[in-house]
Amino acid sequence: EAQVTQNPRYLITVTGKKLTVTCSQNMNHEYMSWYRQDPGLGLRQIYYSMNVEVTDKGDVPEGYKVSRKEKRNFPLILESPSPNQTSLYFCASSRPRTSGAYEQYFGPGTRLTVT
Amino acid sequence: AQSVTQLGSHVSVSEGALVLLRCNYSSSVPPYLFWYVQYPNQGLQLLLKYTSAATLVKGINGFEAEFKKSETSFHLTKPSAHMSDAAEYFCAVRGQGAQKLVFGQGTRLTINP
Numbered sequence: 001e002a003q004v005t006q007n008p009r010y011l012i013t014v015t016g017k018k019l020t021v022t023c024s025q026n027m028n029h030e031y032m033s034w035y036r037q038d039p040g041l042g043l044r045q046i047y048y049s050m051n052v053e054v055t056d057k058g059d060v061p062e063g064y065k066v067s068r069k070e071k072r073n074f075p076l077i078l079e080s081p082s083p084n085q086t087s088l089y090f091c092a093s094s095r096p097r098t099s100g101a102y103e104q105y106f107g108p109g110t111r112l113t114v115t
Numbered sequence: 116a117q118s119v120t121q122l123g124s125h126v127s128v129s130e131g132a133l134v135l136l137r138c139n140y141s142s143s144v145p146p147y148l149f150w151y152v153q154y155p156n157q158g159l160q161l162l163l164k165y166t167s168a169a170t171l172v173k174g175i176n177g178f179e180a181e182f183k184k185s186e187t188s189f190h191l192t193k194p195s196a197h198m199s200d201a202a203e204y205f206c207a208v209r210g211q212g213a214q215k216l217v218f219g220q221g222t223r224l225t226i227n228p
Contacts, residue, residue: 004158031214040124042205042218043159050214058215090158092216100147100209101166104216106158
């Protein structure tokens with residue numbers, strides 16, 4: 001089954017304790033992206049990757065890191081989490097085409113609480 | 116830069132009534148437009164997308180959306196709401212030549228029995 005998986009689904013942590021949220025896709029997609037979802041703000045892009053070893057900042061990258069060492073994996077790293085990073089996080093992947101009418105496939109989400 | 120505005124953060128309709136969720140975009144050229152649905156505790160699922168092939172787009176679960184260039188709108192409708200339609204709906208836009216999806220703020224749809 002074609003899918004994007006994320007782990008963990010739920011995480012409660014304390015300020016300053018480094019954490020990693022994993023993301024993996026089995027569709028051989030080149031493009032992967034991380035979003036955070038906050039009430040009233042919709043989804044905002046944190047980082048994205050066009051392919052292996054190619055990553056770039058999205059709209060809200062502060063406090064986050066990513067890496068893309070393999071095509072299928074795109075982990076999100078919070079080196080020193082803070083309470084304002086409490087949010088619902090989504091990983092997504094897609095295969096870019098000349099026409100922009102292609103969909104992004106989303107993971108199930110990771111709900112992170114930082115106390 | 117592309118942007119999307121969804122009018123109404125919450126919409127409530129009765130079961131069997133018309134559903135209308137509003138989306139307006141800003142773009143100098145017709146972009147690619149999408150509606151996604153998010154059911155409780157789930158990720159986002161594509162409902163439908165505008166590809167310029169037709170202005171009226173039919174999606175899954177009986178939803179459809181009409182692209183109106185003169186109004187820069189892409190409103191989502193369903194003739195008769197079902198309890199299972201209760202979810203959050205997101206309108207998104209991708210510009211010409213871009214990879215990034217820009218999302219609206221979301222509209223939470225509640226269905227009253």
